[in-house]
Amino acid sequence: MAVEKFEPTTNGTHPDALHSALHADASIDVDAALKELDVLALLDDLNRELVGLEHVKARIRELAYFMLVDRLRHRAGLTRVAPTLHMCFTGRPGTGKTTVALKMATILHRLGYLPQGHLVVATRADLIGQYVGHTAPKTREVLKRAAGGVLFLDEAYHLYRPDNQRDYGREAIEMLLEAMENRRDELVVIFAGYKEKMHRLFEGNPGLYSRIAHHIDFPNYTLPELMLIAELMLSQQMYHWDFHAQAAFEQCLRPCLSLSYFANAREVRNAIDRIKLKQAQRLVRQAGRISKQELARIDASDVRQSWTCESSIDVQDRIGEPRSRQRLSTPTVPPARLGLFSWWRWPTLL
Ligand SMILES: Nc1ncnc2c1ncn2[C@@H]1O[C@H](COP(=O)(O)OP(=O)(O)O)[C@@H](O)[C@H]1O
Numbered sequence: 001m002a003v004e005k006f007e008p009t010t011n012g013t014h015p016d017a018l019h020s021a022l023h024a025d026a027s028i029d030v031d032a033a034l035k036e037l038d039v040l041a042l043l044d045d046l047n048r049e050l051v052g053l054e055h056v057k058a059r060i061r062e063l064a065y066f067m068l069v070d071r072l073r074h075r076a077g078l079t080r081v082a083p084t085l086h087m088c089f090t091g092r093p094g095t096g097k098t099t100v101a102l103k104m105a106t107i108l109h110r111l112g113y114l115p116q117g118h119l120v121v122a123t124r125a126d127l128i129g130q131y132v133g134h135t136a137p138k139t140r141e142v143l144k145r146a147a148g149g150v151l152f153l154d155e156a157y158h159l160y161r162p163d164n165q166r167d168y169g170r171e172a173i174e175m176l177l178e179a180m181e182n183r184r185d186e187l188v189v190i191f192a193g194y195k196e197k198m199h200r201l202f203e204g205n206p207g208l209y210s211r212i213a214h215h216i217d218f219p220n221y222t223l224p225e226l227m228l229i230a231e232l233m234l235s236q237q238m239y240h241w242d243f244h245a246q247a248a249f250e251q252c253l254r255p256c257l258s259l260s261y262f263a264n265a266r267e268v269r270n271a272i273d274r275i276k277l278k279q280a281q282r283l284v285r286q287a288g289r290i291s292k293q294e295l296a297r298i299d300a301s302d303v304r305q306s307w308t309c310e311s312s313i314d315v316q317d318r319i320g321e322p323r324s325r326q327r328l329s330t331p332t333v334p335p336a337r338l339g340l341f342s343w344w345r346w347p348t349l350l
């Protein structure tokens with residue numbers, strides 16, 4: 001039985017096109033293909049770098065395996081129909097949609113489905129003009145930039161405004177549909193946004209819905225997942241926190257989860273940026289010589305001081321306590337739903 005080596009190429013042409021069909025009794029080494037294309041390494045990176053999102057990872061793995069087998073089939077001379085790879089990622093802000101889209105672009109490139117594999121992020125304002133004749137050139141320009149890679153349409157539901165008959169969104173959607181259908185070999189479009197709002201976009205544009213093969217939902221992160229994300233971000237930046245800082249962070253974060261505008265992992269990233277700022281102030285105030293250990297260490301006061309009252313306005317409003325009193329108040333009996341040590345009750349200036 002003949003066993004042929006799987007040969008990827010890096011010059012942009014589809015590698016399989018370089019080979020003629022295999023004999024009926026020939027075989028292809030799947031392990032070698034996985035290894036040579038580095039697909040497993042990419043999937044492992046995805047697992048390591050992203051906390052949770054198990055079903056999203058499973059869907060991506062499924063797709064990657066399908067694409068690999070599709071390539072092997074082509075390589076073996078079996079029929080191949082270019083798969084539809086356009087996708088829709090639904091979920092609240094900070095749930096990892098853009099991050100996963102970036103990984104997806106790399107995987108699609110590595111597996112030979114996209115010649116370049118870059119990601120172009122665009123919103124309504126990039127595609128749609130304010131006046132007659134402005135939308136087509138804008139949309140064309142974005143499609144040109146995205147050619148060879150992934151076009152990520154953030155908050156894509158804004159493209160469609162059913163209440164405005166003269167909105168130019170329709171024109172842009174028509175052009176997108178045309179590109180999605182006719183340029184499948186060089187462009188993948190990912191629509192992203194809140195689930196409910198995306199439904200409205202698809203209801204108004206059924207042709208769009210049917211051209212999207214993969215709908216993936218990104219749920220909100222749980223508190224333990226957000227804590228793991230915080231730890232991952234800290235260790236990637238070579239910081240670490242002690243038990244007290246970790247506990248303070250969890251107490252600060254818990255009530256935020258119920259805010260309507262809570263931005264999941266992005267909120268954690270912003271909080272860590274603020275904490276690093278406070279740590280630096282503490283170290284400079286402390287003066288003298290600082291050990292390497294100290295440069296990396298975050299303590300509980302850094303966390304508490306970094307938590308701005310601004311991010312808790314919503315919670316405070318719901319509780320009905322004026323902010324001026326909040327700042328001065330010491331912990332009393334907090335509402336049960338906010339937990340015992342509600343961070344918004346800590347004095348801002350410790
Ligand atoms: N599961 C996760 N594990 C680790 N970091 C994450 C995860 N999800 C999101 N992040 C980080 O949170 C930030 C916001 O994520 P992003 O992909 O921009 O969210 P979205 O596009 O859904 O608004 C990024 O810095 C990203 O790396």
Ligand SMILES: [Mg+2]
Binds near residue numbers: 094097098154
């Ligand atoms: Mg995003």
